[in-house]
Amino acid sequence: MKLYMIRHGESEGNKLGKIQGSMDFPLSDKGILQADAVAEFCQTLRADYLYSSDLTRAYDTATAISATTGLPVQKWERLREVELGPMQGKTREEIAELFPQTKGKALIGSDIEGTETNQQIAERCESLLHQLKTAHQKEDTVLLVSHGGFISSLLTYMIVGHNLASAQRPFVIGNTSVTLIEWDKETDRYLLHYTNRTAHLDSVRADLHVKHGLL
Template identity: 30%
Template structure:
């Protein structure tokens, strides 16, 4: 008997399709994203979640609510599960970012944006706090964002920052599964729920390949 965390990325938004950096911008799910959330809910309900928490941004919260309606749970909201802040890049496309900030684009460090280490610390901290509320066999679903979840998972696994790029990105309404063991958390599944397809996210490009 051990605790598990399902890290669920939100459904598609118009800005995902347009490859715009969303960050803290509160962009809603589009029609495809709503359908993705419903499909993910029907699958994840079979895991019998015992606790659901989401980012305060509506694209993640609405994804969580789709699952909550199926399993009869409430959704708690935690601002620490927000996406990485994009500073001056928010609302801009990948091409616009690359043209205006070629050096920063290569490093994927937005002017005025949030450092990856800070994101990893806050997201992993939130996941630990909520997991601590679980019974020994409980299942926590965390509805959040592509870069935020990938970085939080890396921190929760204890990976050194130099290895963080080795973990690929999460597609819309795909998920990763973590399980607590005697020596800490381990990754059971990553980017599950869909066949391999392009990932459109605020994450750095190599995490999406």
């Protein structure tokens, strides 16, 4: 089974530099262009299924992909961004002032009250992967539209399992980046083909440069 994990396009929260977590923000104008670009790329993948986080920025990205692939979007709450409780809707500077213990550290797994814990994230990853393995055949190609924090957590879980608390999350996951994982059923191994593929955004960058009078 091939799993293409796709982050949503730039949101209004991203544009404002806010930590979003499970707060709902729409796509920005740039994010809409990015969603259209990744949708064109997804048309080449010949995917069989399309799942999306139910948050607007992800679902609208998935809707653009649906338009080019013909695949219906199935909302799946397990693909939501990691819950960051009282840090949501604030900039990193505001968070560092309110929660100085987070300065220079990852916000995911911070153990601040109201946030999703490493154990809860691991359990969500385990449940999501179990359901995918149960529902799909080994030859299926599945698109998962989600969020940067959760995608990086899922990738880390594939490597270290429930030991998320002691692991670094070294993955960069840009807006509408594509990450390809293959699950080998016979060995129950995850094979990482590539992460953070954003070549489809070249046309978006060129278009934005033209609009800004830089070309």
